[in-house]
Amino acid sequence: MKALYFAWVRERIGLAEEEIAPPGEVATVRQLIDWLSARGEGYAAAFANPATIRAAVDKSHAAPDAPIGAAREIAFFPPMTGG
């Protein structure tokens, strides 16, 4: 699946997007965050405070316990500041 990062999540990780292949036991958004956090310092910094992280699964807002099984695209970003 494709992972997208925006705003300071993107800056801390140092990537706008990448292909990821989490193992089968990574089933929810929250578990994916934990799995990504272990990939390196940038990821750990980006996800250090999960309360400030929002996620979207296939371009729809997703809660931490949302399943990621069939997702093609998962995005992580800070709370939005549009408008």
Add this chain to the structure above:
Amino acid sequence: MKALYFAWVRERIGLAEEEIAPPGEVATVRQLIDWLSARGEGYAAAFANPATIRAAVDKSHAAPDAPIGAAREIAFFPPMTGG
């Protein structure tokens, strides 16, 4: 003092404005309405339902018991429908 009439008050009375000289005992807006009502059929028709009449003394909204003593200009009209 000058009396001004607007909308259907004007149409019923048949005048847009006129000079009036009510006697001294006509002291309030309500008393002036009663005094005008006695001037003829058109006036009586215009002021038949006092609940639908609004008044302004010197271009400010005025309640029925507002004094008219020093007024130079008094206007009568239906509830407003601007905006």
Add this chain to the structure above:
Amino acid sequence: MTQRTAPSVRVQAEDFDPGREQALLTHGRRDIGALVSFVGLCRDEDGSLESLELEHYPGMAETEIGRVADQALDRWPLLGLAVIHRFGRIRVGERIVLVIAAARRRADAFAAAEFLMDYLKTRAPFWKKERRADGATGDWVEAKSEDESATERWG
């Protein structure tokens, strides 16, 4: 304290350009974050209206709108406020009234614009008479009790 905003109030027969009025209010400003504009249009409720004839009380119309504008400036921290109200013959689809409120924050601009419209409806000395598409003169538009209650909710 910053200087108090002076409201712009116009009562005129001519049409106005909402985009131009918005641009005038924001031109060169760096402090405005929110601009709410309201345009009231002449609408045809039942397919038989041709136009409205708007009668007004010259002098009092400007004064009363200015008074309501001052109340809005007392209640909300506005950075700009403009009101234009037309009179005379206004055809279906044409503009009748414009209110623009500018503020740092959107909640203030929205509240001020809605307050102004609610008060204009019940306090500004304008009266609308209908003219029907078949040439007949219609009725004077009656004041709506819902407009009175809209005004009352502002306390």
Add this chain to the structure above:
Amino acid sequence: MTQRTAPSVRVQAEDFDPGREQALLTHGRRDIGALVSFVGLCRDEDGSLESLELEHYPGMAETEIGRVADQALDRWPLLGLAVIHRFGRIRVGERIVLVIAAARRRADAFAAAEFLMDYLKTRAPFWKKERRADGATGDWVEAKSEDESATERWG
């Protein structure tokens, strides 16, 4: 039942013309009585901002704004609805976002426009980064808890 209004949603780098968009929405209409438009501008809070860089999530931005627009159409009897949100570099004083709601009655147009802005603030995937007048890159603008509570009041 009349046909459901289709909202117009655009996400673009270019500026827009609020007057032109309002005219497009009302052109040839006889049924619109109220047009509320909101323009959000880039404002300088402390005298040191030069511009904002707006990052967005292409695809999701349009989809999410469209979803909020559909919710507004479910809640209020609207006759027209347009949303434009810009991305990229936006200087102080420039327009960021436009919402226009058209309805028969002003209360519906006001409520829908304010609802849309409240929801856009907290649901549309845009992020603002400050660029300072001295050339320095500033911080990412933080989401305000007042924006969350503004959204919550719509239930």
